[in-house]
Amino acid sequence: MSSTTTAPAGVAKTPKSKKAGAGAASDRSVAENRLGMKLVAPALVVMLFVTAFPMLQALWLSLSNYALTAPDDRSFVGAQNYVTALSDPLFWRTMLVTVGIMVVTVFFELVIGFVFALVMHRVIFARGIIRTSILIPYGVITVVSGFAWQFAFSSTNGFVNAWLPFVEDNFNWFGEQFPALFAICVSEIWKTTPFMSLLLLAGLAQVSEDMIEAAKVDGATWWQRMWKVILPNMRAAIMVAILFRALDAFRIFDNIFVMTGGAVNTESVSFLTYRQVIEQFQIGMGSALSVLLFLSVLVIAFGIVKLFRVDLAAARQEG
Amino acid sequence: MGNTPLRKVGIVLGAALILVWCLLPVAWIISLSFKSQESVTNGSPGFFPSEGGFAGWDNYVAAWDNEQFRRAIFNSIGISLIATVLSVIVATLAAYAIARLEFKGKKLVLSTALAIAMFPVVSLVGPLFDMWRAIGLYDTWPGLIIPYMSFTLPLAIWTLAAFFREIPWEMEQAAQVDGATSWQAFRKVIVPLAAPGVFTAAILTFFFAWNDFVFGISLTSTEAARPIPASLSFFVGSDPFNRPASLLAAGAVIATLPIIVIVLAFQRKIVAGLTSGAVKG
Numbered sequence: 315m316s317s318t319t320t321a322p323a324g325v326a327k328t329p330k331s332k333k334a335g336a337g338a339a340s341d342r343s344v345a346e347n348r349l350g351m352k353l354v355a356p357a358l359v360v361m362l363f364v365t366a367f368p369m370l371q372a373l374w375l376s377l378s379n380y381a382l383t384a385p386d387d388r389s390f391v392g393a394q395n396y397v398t399a400l401s402d403p404l405f406w407r408t409m410l411v412t413v414g415i416m417v418v419t420v421f422f423e424l425v426i427g428f429v430f431a432l433v434m435h436r437v438i439f440a441r442g443i444i445r446t447s448i449l450i451p452y453g454v455i456t457v458v459s460g461f462a463w464q465f466a467f468s469s470t471n472g473f474v475n476a477w478l479p480f481v482e483d484n485f486n487w488f489g490e491q492f493p494a495l496f497a498i499c500v501s502e503i504w505k506t507t508p509f510m511s512l513l514l515l516a517g518l519a520q521v522s523e524d525m526i527e528a529a530k531v532d533g534a535t536w537w538q539r540m541w542k543v544i545l546p547n548m549r550a551a552i553m554v555a556i557l558f559r560a561l562d563a564f565r566i567f568d569n570i571f572v573m574t575g576g577a578v579n580t581e582s583v584s585f586l587t588y589r590q591v592i593e594q595f596q597i598g599m600g601s602a603l604s605v606l607l608f609l610s611v612l613v614i615a616f617g618i619v620k621l622f623r624v625d626l627a628a629a630r631q632e633g
Numbered sequence: 634m635g636n637t638p639l640r641k642v643g644i645v646l647g648a649a650l651i652l653v654w655c656l657l658p659v660a661w662i663i664s665l666s667f668k669s670q671e672s673v674t675n676g677s678p679g680f681f682p683s684e685g686g687f688a689g690w691d692n693y694v695a696a697w698d699n700e701q702f703r704r705a706i707f708n709s710i711g712i713s714l715i716a717t718v719l720s721v722i723v724a725t726l727a728a729y730a731i732a733r734l735e736f737k738g739k740k741l742v743l744s745t746a747l748a749i750a751m752f753p754v755v756s757l758v759g760p761l762f763d764m765w766r767a768i769g770l771y772d773t774w775p776g777l778i779i780p781y782m783s784f785t786l787p788l789a790i791w792t793l794a795a796f797f798r799e800i801p802w803e804m805e806q807a808a809q810v811d812g813a814t815s816w817q818a819f820r821k822v823i824v825p826l827a828a829p830g831v832f833t834a835a836i837l838t839f840f841f842a843w844n845d846f847v848f849g850i851s852l853t854s855t856e857a858a859r860p861i862p863a864s865l866s867f868f869v870g871s872d873p874f875n876r877p878a879s880l881l882a883a884g885a886v887i888a889t890l891p892i893i894v895i896v897l898a899f900q901r902k903i904v905a906g907l908t909s910g911a912v913k914g
Contacts, residue, residue, distance in 0.1 A: 343735065349815060350736025357727035357786055358742055364783035365749050368760035375760065430654075433647030444648055446900045447655040452907075453892040454659065455844050457862040458885040462662040465878050470676035473661065483678070504658060509907070516908035558750075565753045568846040572866055584755040584847075591759040592851050604756035611753050 382595035395602035427510030460572035517551025692883035705864030728793030796830025
């Protein structure tokens with residue numbers, strides 16, 4: 315008796331509850347729909363008010379010649395600002411610098427972050443200490459990390475020149491473009507590698523140990539397991555990490571502002587945009603640069619998603 | 634390979650490397666903050682304060698005595714806290730709806746949040762600068778709180794939605810069967826269960842607001858609302874050609890302290906929030 319009661323009860327229950335759900339569907343789903351929209355509305359309004367609306371305004375402002383220093387001379391100029399920006403070597407130099415920083419930092423963050431993730435995945439002792447300390451760079455304000463590294467690379471007060479045997483003690487890192495960009499990249503990589511390694515660690519944890527064991531039993535070497543089993547199964551996590559870090563790196567601004575102030579050709583596109591709007595009050599030109607910056611981010615995001623052939627929305631919504 | 638000694642050595646070395654990586658620059662800025670200002674002006678390369686160049690707490694006292702600096706810390710605390718509370722309330726409502734209800738526009742909210750998470754902050758500075766001046770929000774607390782809210786909402790919504798999906802929702806239905814309305818069931822049953830997730834979202838939101846720099850320097854012009862990162866970057870000291878490195882270091886340490894305390898206290902929650910929002914979410 316006892317063995318038969320459980321099974322039929324379960325079977326009988328399913329169609330019943332389905333029926334009940336279908337019967338109430340119209341009423342309930344209408345109420346649910348309304349409640350859902352109401353709950354989501356505040357978030358949507360706040361998000362759109364500060365992004366979509368200003369972005370549309372930027373689009374409009376970018377078509378006019380509008381400087382706060384001469385507000386009365388405002389006039390509609392069409393695509394003139396875009397033509398000026400795109401034909402100016404300054405714009406392309408900042409673009410090159412920005413893309414360079416993005417590629418270099420994301421590459422090193424990915425490599426170092428993955429090594430960190432592997433270590434954290436396997437480490438047995440001192441887990442708490444390591445996890446806590448890896449969050450410290452994430453928590454440190456970017457401006458502060460910029461200062462820390464600027465002073466570290468300083469030829470008068472820093473320790474980097476003294477510690478590096480192949481660098482002269484009075485070498486000025488901020489006197490030339492490439493050394494200065496190197497210092498900026500170091501500060502960026504230091505600050506954000508931990509974030510990358512945490513995302514990769516979460517991805518590693520989702521790779522099934524059984525599959526790795528099976529590959530081991532089949533005689534796969536460490537490299538083969540890494541390339542054929544672990545990495546393919548982490549593709550979504552790796553893509554999310556790269557996407558978010560790349561877009562973040564493309565917006566680089568804080569470190570550059572603190573470390574070089576844009577001197578010796580270290581300006582990024584963000585920096586150029588900021589300088590046009592806030593320092594020179596060129597709202598029209600600055601808005602055109604804002605739109606170009608936004609479009610670049612869209613192109614990069616699209617490119618990365620296409621490259622990895624992962625549906626981002628699906629990757630995020632599924633467990 | 635198994636657990637060969639070589640592998641063990643590798644892991645120990647790796648762990649040591651991680652610790653050095655994370656803590657070296659922090660140790661350096663702390664060390665710098667204890668160097669005397671004279672020794673820094675004269676040039677004192679090296680990691681630790683040199684002989685006779687140790688300043689004790691002098692730099693900290695000087696930084697704290699600086700009116701502009703104290704005011705910036707106060708601004709940062711106030712603005713970040715208000716933005717966090719508001720953002721988390723709004724995000725909680727949205728995340729509940731996303732995790733729990735079927736409704737039109739769900740996809741729209743998710744894709745809007747995704748787009749905003751990728752938004753280049755600087756491209757909004759121009760239009761916001763113009764708008765805020767027109768409606769009187771420039772150089773005020775709300776002028777920073779509103780942008781902070783909208784930029785922390787995506788992360789908060791994802792983190793919370795990820796948490797909410799793991800909540801046993803049958804309990805809510807049970808409460809509804811017992812006669813509670815949807816709202817009552819949400820408030821009495823789900824809110825207590827969701828509290829840890831909400832707390833995690835709050836920490837991450839606070840981090841963002843505290844760390845912000847672009848809005849902080851662009852949408853303020855005086856001490857009325859300028860937050861601490863912006864204030865640090867504009868701090869010049871008496872000699873405009875020689876930034877007071879050790880004083881700045883002390884200021885930087887003070888500004889970082891609240892975050893480090895939060896990290897130490899809640900590291901488990903932060904890791905869960907960061908990874909669930911980005912990978913599992």
